[in-house]
Amino acid sequence: MEMNENTPATTSLAYQQMQAKWNKVQTVLDGTDAMRQAGTAYLPQHEGESDKAYKERLQRATLLNMTRITLETLVGMPFGEPILFTEVPGQVESLLDNVDLVGSDVHVFCREWFSDGVAKAYSHVFVDYPRTSSTREDGAPRTLADDAAEGVRPYWIHIRPEELLFADADMVDGREVLREVRILECVTERDGFAEVPVQQIKQVVADPAGCQVTLWRPDPEQRKKDKIDWIKVDEYTMTMPAIPLVTFYAHRTGFQLGVPPLGDLADMNIAHWQSTSDQRSVLTTARFPILALSGGVDKSKKLTVGPNQWLWSPDPNGKFYYVEHSGAAIEAGRNDLQDLEGQMAEYGAQFMKKRPGNPTATARALDSAEATSPLQDMARRFGFALNQVLDLTAKWQGLDDGGNAEMATDFSVITADAAMLNALRDLRKAKDISRVAYVEQLKAFGVLSDNYDPEADEEQIEAEAMNLFAVPVMETEDEPEEEADE
Secondary structure (H helix, E strand, O other): OOOOOOOOOOOOHHHHHHHHHHHHHHHHHHOHHHHHHHHHHOOOOOOOOOHHHHHHHHHHOOOOOHHHHHHHHHHHOOOOOOOEEEOOOHHHHOOOOOOOOOOOOHHHHHHHHHHHHHHHOEEEEEEEOOOOOOEOOOOOEOOHHHHHHOOOOOEEEEEOHHHEEEEEEEEEOOEEEEEEEEEEEEEEEEEOOEEEEEEEEEEEEOOOOOOEEEEEEEOHHHOOOOOOOEEEEEEEEOOOOOOOEEEEEOOEEEOOEEOOOOHHHHHHHHHHHHHHHHHHHHHHHHOOOEEEEEOOOOOOOOOOOOOOOOOOOOOOOOEEEEEOOOOHHHHHHHHHHHHHHHHHHHHHHHOOOOEOOOOOOOHHHHHHOOOEOHHHHHHHHHHHHHHHHHHHHHHHOOOOOOOEEEOOOOOOOOOOOHHHHHHHHHHHHOOOOOHHHHHHHHHHOOOOOOOOOHHHHHHHHHHHHHHHHOOOOOOOOOOOOOOOOO
16 A cells, blocks of 8 residues: 555554564564565575575464463453453443454453554454434434344454554643544455455544544555546544544653554574574475595496495596585574573563552652552553543443453462472472471462462371372171081
8 A cells, every 4th residue: 555645554653663673573473474475575595595495494484472461461361360440331241242342342342453453553443333314204303212122332443553654742731632633443344256355444533513524445456557546535524523542552762653563572483483494494404414435436327325226437537425514503502592592481470570659759759669560551541542542432321430451460470490390399309498487488489379379288298198108908808607517
């Protein structure tokens, strides 16, 4: 799609700064096929390497997708428990089982929204409302009661950052108020028996009398040409004066700007992808030793190597031998892969480690600040964004407040590596710490669950010991009684 000219498809400066970051993370998340399709973007072609050799090396490469594994693990923690909703009006609560009109309940929808934001720094939700006539069939003004009777209701649309081409905002009373957004959509049209995807841009401009919506599509006469002419296909007015779009920022640096939390992990994953490709190439070379010959051969005859064949040389001092790989490069490549895998595994754990509060606050504030983990911060930010979505849903229905949503944040843990656990075990073995202290530290490290009861477990250990040393009672069959003498 053409983005550079002055058309509705023209992207904002923020979009242009973020696009490469989104593409990188999304490509890694999409896995091996997407990485292969990206070709030289993430797997450079070596100097002097033929196109055929490169394609073979590319097709052999496979991705250990630690970025996706880490993302799914992080997202699963705040959604390990249902979102807690309080004071939600009945009109809004009744929509939560199908918030998007395609069957997604609020938990499924929010999990996808949160996951997209964590992957790419931020993500959006547009709270829309079906278009209806301003009057009823009898000519009377249409009311919200009429909409409710006919099942007309607000619904949520997940807008990925790549789909929000442009956004502009003003500062009003210390907060950002959207002035205009342009959203890229894909609609399906029928062309005979076939379905044809068609790009569409929804332009929404804030207006106190109601947001002005304009729909743009490529000129049908220009679809098969390099240049796209966008034409206006529809326009209408929303009853909502403010643009009903909410952005969840996982890591914000400015308006529609941020740092993808998994961006560095994606870079490490790409490095692992490249190292894996090189390692497989080395293994391929090492597995096939080269047959060498000292001394001449009859050039008029083809040298054949294989079973049921014999080798000869006209030079009596000639010698056949194999030249094999030393294996040093294989070991170096293996160590590199192991190092990268360890770094990627540790990277995900950093999101759950607690950190101090605002580093720019006074020393006293730092001392009293509650330590939080990056994942806790993101979950709380998401809760605030979800509250805004609830409020917009309520406003579409003529209500002032949509209630509150609270995300689970009690999942921050202190992670321990093997060295720390071994040191703790040695302290206990030397009787330098009590069993109670040992158990408490294991619980803090997440080795034992918070529900672990040491006293109950002590009783169980004693019971097992008693059973171990108990003398089993052998059952014997009763001997038959002797028959009495007659």
